[in-house]
Amino acid sequence: MAKRSDYWIDRFGIGDAIAYAKKKSVPLHKHSFWYYWGGISLFCFLVQVVTGILLMVYYRPGPEAFESVRQITYSIHFGWLIRSVHNWSANLFLLSVFVHMFSVFFMKAYRGPREFGWLSGILLLMVGLIFGFSGYLLPMDDLAFFATKVGLEIPSAVPIIGPPIANLMRGGLEVSEFTVQRFFALHAVILPLLFLPILGLHLWLVQKHGNASPPSEEAKPEAERKSIPFFPNFLAKDLAMWLITLNVIALFAAVFPWQLGEAADPLRPAPLGIHPEWYFMSQFQTLKFMGKMFPGYAGEAIGMTLFTLGMVLWILIPFYDTRDKTALRAKRTTYFGLLVVGILLLTTIWGYLGVR
Amino acid sequence: MNYPVWEVPVIGGPWVIGIVSIFHVLIAWFAVGGGLYLPLAERKLYKEGKEEWLPVLMRHSRFFLVLTSAFGAVSGVGIWFSIGLVQPEATSTLIHNFVFGWAMEWVFFVIELASAAVYYYTWNRVPRELHLKVGYVYAISSFLTLVIINGILAFMLTPGRPWLDVAGTGHEASRFWLAFFNPTYFPSLVLRSLACLSLAGVYALITYSRVDDPALEKTKISMIRWSAQWLLPMVLLLPVVLAWFLLMIPNESRVILQQGMTTIGIGAFTQVTRIAMLTVLTTFTIAGVVYFFAYQSPKDFSLGHAIAVLGLAVVATASTEYARETIRKPFVIEGHMYSNGIRKSDVDKINSQGYLTASMWTPDTMDPVKRGEYVFRGQCMSCHTVSGYRSMKRLLQQRDEKAIKKLLEMLHNPPKDSPYVKYMPPLVGTPEEIDNLAVYLTTLSKPPIPASGANGPMASR
Numbered sequence: 001m002a003k004r005s006d007y008w009i010d011r012f013g014i015g016d017a018i019a020y021a022k023k024k025s026v027p028l029h030k031h032s033f034w035y036y037w038g039g040i041s042l043f044c045f046l047v048q049v050v051t052g053i054l055l056m057v058y059y060r061p062g063p064e065a066f067e068s069v070r071q072i073t074y075s076i077h078f079g080w081l082i083r084s085v086h087n088w089s090a091n092l093f094l095l096s097v098f099v100h101m102f103s104v105f106f107m108k109a110y111r112g113p114r115e116f117g118w119l120s121g122i123l124l125l126m127v128g129l130i131f132g133f134s135g136y137l138l139p140m141d142d143l144a145f146f147a148t149k150v151g152l153e154i155p156s157a158v159p160i161i162g163p164p165i166a167n168l169m170r171g172g173l174e175v176s177e178f179t180v181q182r183f184f185a186l187h188a189v190i191l192p193l194l195f196l197p198i199l200g201l202h203l204w205l206v207q208k209h210g211n212a213s214p215p216s217e218e219a220k221p222e223a224e225r226k227s228i229p230f231f232p233n234f235l236a237k238d239l240a241m242w243l244i245t246l247n248v249i250a251l252f253a254a255v256f257p258w259q260l261g262e263a264a265d266p267l268r269p270a271p272l273g274i275h276p277e278w279y280f281m282s283q284f285q286t287l288k289f290m291g292k293m294f295p296g297y298a299g300e301a302i303g304m305t306l307f308t309l310g311m312v313l314w315i316l317i318p319f320y321d322t323r324d325k326t327a328l329r330a331k332r333t334t335y336f337g338l339l340v341v342g343i344l345l346l347t348t349i350w351g352y353l354g355v356r
Numbered sequence: 357m358n359y360p361v362w363e364v365p366v367i368g369g370p371w372v373i374g375i376v377s378i379f380h381v382l383i384a385w386f387a388v389g390g391g392l393y394l395p396l397a398e399r400k401l402y403k404e405g406k407e408e409w410l411p412v413l414m415r416h417s418r419f420f421l422v423l424t425s426a427f428g429a430v431s432g433v434g435i436w437f438s439i440g441l442v443q444p445e446a447t448s449t450l451i452h453n454f455v456f457g458w459a460m461e462w463v464f465f466v467i468e469l470a471s472a473a474v475y476y477y478t479w480n481r482v483p484r485e486l487h488l489k490v491g492y493v494y495a496i497s498s499f500l501t502l503v504i505i506n507g508i509l510a511f512m513l514t515p516g517r518p519w520l521d522v523a524g525t526g527h528e529a530s531r532f533w534l535a536f537f538n539p540t541y542f543p544s545l546v547l548r549s550l551a552c553l554s555l556a557g558v559y560a561l562i563t564y565s566r567v568d569d570p571a572l573e574k575t576k577i578s579m580i581r582w583s584a585q586w587l588l589p590m591v592l593l594l595p596v597v598l599a600w601f602l603l604m605i606p607n608e609s610r611v612i613l614q615q616g617m618t619t620i621g622i623g624a625f626t627q628v629t630r631i632a633m634l635t636v637l638t639t640f641t642i643a644g645v646v647y648f649f650a651y652q653s654p655k656d657f658s659l660g661h662a663i664a665v666l667g668l669a670v671v672a673t674a675s676t677e678y679a680r681e682t683i684r685k686p687f688v689i690e691g692h693m694y695s696n697g698i699r700k701s702d703v704d705k706i707n708s709q710g711y712l713t714a715s716m717w718t719p720d721t722m723d724p725v726k727r728g729e730y731v732f733r734g735q736c737m738s739c740h741t742v743s744g745y746r747s748m749k750r751l752l753q754q755r756d757e758k759a760i761k762k763l764l765e766m767l768h769n770p771p772k773d774s775p776y777v778k779y780m781p782p783l784v785g786t787p788e789e790i791d792n793l794a795v796y797l798t799t800l801s802k803p804p805i806p807a808s809g810a811n812g813p814m815a816s817r
Contacts, residue, residue: 073621075618075619077618081630081633228656236648236652240647240649240664243641243644243648254633254634254675255630259620
């Protein structure tokens with residue numbers, strides 16, 4: 001009689017998957033730590049899916065949005081925990097995606113044949129940022145209301161197409177309960193439908209091409225390179241990192257549970273020092289700076305153009321710095337990456353100092 | 357009252373005790389668990405003939421000796437120093453009741469220190485059997501220090517009715533053993549012993565992670581796996597022992613623990629629930645991480661992995677200590693002495709005769725603000741700071757004097773269902789002293805505008 005484990009292995013083809021995973025290997029070198037960040041991002045996303053579904057049980061978009069979040073935070077057993085874990089994992093998700101993206105960049109893991117892994121990753125980051133922006137409004141407290149109001153002024157600044165897009169997102173000329181309903185549909189239905197297939201493609205490409213070694217490792221003779229099997233060695237470590245990540249999220253949720261401000265009141269003045277979340281702070285500060293340098297629409301237009309240009313260059317990096325091009329291009333690309341990291345960090349810190 | 361107040365800005369006095377204690381506990385528990393680990397590991401190696409592993413175990417015993425004897429002993433003195441300054445009244449009560457207990461502990465402590473040194477310095481110098489015996493002497497003496505201190509620490513949470521009946525009569529020492537073997541004594545001892553065994557495994561992983569000699573690879577794998585198993589008792593028994601512990605603590609403490617399940621609404625009052633949950637989660641995380649990092653891949657186990665495990669152990673220890681200290685609120689000795697050093701039995705007397713009149717360290721003549729400040733220092737600063745941890749400036753939320761008086765009146769005569777009753781000692785003193793406190797707190801809540809500012813150019817705008 002076949003063993004019980006064989007029964008399931010045969011029927012679901014698990015044996016093939018395990019055999020494939022055993023064949024796969026992960027390079028082992030002094031930069032191997034950075035390989036975990038893709039897995040951490042994925043784990044944070046899964047945590048958000050689970051906690052998001054639980055929040056949907058009690059959340060009521062529309063006029064009752066604030067009241068339902070108030071109940072979740074202050075009256076429902078462990079509602080505060082689910083909400084705090086959802087918010088902290090969202091922040092950690094974006095942080096780990098940024099770390100993952102820059103580690104891929106500096107290890108030059110975007111080079112062929114991994115160009116589409118890079119492109120799909122950037123798309124996931126963009127959708128992730130919209131997840132963050134749309135989720136921020138849902139509690140409909142004071143801070144969420146004014147932050148969204150300020151945030152939607154950015155697309156409004158784009159000539160001709162900007163105002164209709166902003167009105168479409170708001171569901172009118174002002175941020176209101178209709179905006180909450182639209183943002184909820186975006187956050188809980190449209191974005192997941194966009195995100196999941198891109199994520200599937202991204203994961204498939206990672207499986208197909210494996211983890212890239214940094215150039216310093218590639219330069220070594222084959223005999224000197226070390227690697228470990230993906231299954232079970234790397235997977236076990238990945239799972240340990242997931243557990244640590246869960247604990248970090250729990251630590252933040254326990255010590256800094258996500259608070260709720262007062263109910264949004266459009267007639268009240270905006271709270272002092274209002275600012276976007278950390279992942280939009282760099283853009284916010286740059287636009288603010290440009291606005292001061294070039295008053296009127298010109299400042300915002302120049303800022304938006306610079307962003308767009310920077311993004312396009314960032315996306316196209318794999319087609320500029322290819323394996324068969326000169327070392328000069330590789331060096332220039334690294335300098336460009338350092339410049340981007342420097343600008344992002346400086347403008348973010350500057351933004352927070354300005355808020356103080 | 358009887359002692360001057362030690363003012364610690366920003367973090368406040370309790371966190372000085374907290375930081376020193378967490379550091380000490382992380383080492384002291386290793387001293388107990390590691391004390392058993394070393395002779396058992398040595399025995400295992402002799403039995404299995406793994407002679408090549410002896411240098412590594414000797415290295416681990418050096419790490420053990422330095423960490424426990426130097427840092428453990430110094431931080432232990434640090435605890436005495438900090439509790440004496442932050443909680444002099446409670447420290448005095450403990451010494452008066454348990455001086456005999458501490459005398460016993462120090463005897464075992466001296467044996468522990470001596471045998472640890474002998475154990476390390478006699479590797480390969482005395483017969484192996486004798487060396488192992490020294491290891492067991494260490495293990496027993498260090499465990500007995502835990503047996504003693506556990507009684508005193510558990511007493512603070514559950515002194516027990518027999519002791520409370522004689523508290524304040526001068527006959528407290530007559531109930532020494534009843535106070536010592538108090539209701540939470542045994543569950544606390546089992547919990548602490550399990551933590552000691554876990555830490556023995558965690559610290560051993562640090563030493564073994566640094567072994568990179570290919571000749572030792574096989575032994576490294578077997579020793580890492582063996583050390584990882586030292587966390588098993590904690591993982592398997594934690595739910596049972598925790599349930600036993602929760603069953604034995606006072607009902608008021610259980611209520612405090614449950615407050616934060618439904619809400620984060622009453623700020624710091626609900627924090628203990630969240631931190632207690634973190635303790636349980638982190639314990640299981642450590643077990644999972646050790647399983648995946650160490651047990652599953654012992655060959656690749658690196659110092660980075662070991663430090664990640666130790667980091668988690670720090671979180672688990674810190675959160676456990678925080679939760680244990682907090683569920684005792686509003687007391688420092690449950691049912692007897694409030695966390696600001698005021699005895700429960702003295703409340704009526706202080707309310708009628710005054711708080712400052714009984715205080716030896718206050719000037720004779722003071723204006724109302726100064727008097728209020730002295731009441732604040734004596735009654736509030738054991739938990740609050742002016743503008744740092746549990747900041748009064750922040751908590752008062754710019755209330756005016758009238759609102760502050762109302763709040764203080766509530767703290768003086770709290771309604772039974774008030775969440776403050778579960779956490780904060782009642783405010784004591786005469787009505788005049790409470791008024792003085794309100795005047796002082798108003799200066800923190802709404803600082804007076806400087807005269808030049810009020811009449812200066814800004815005033816006209």
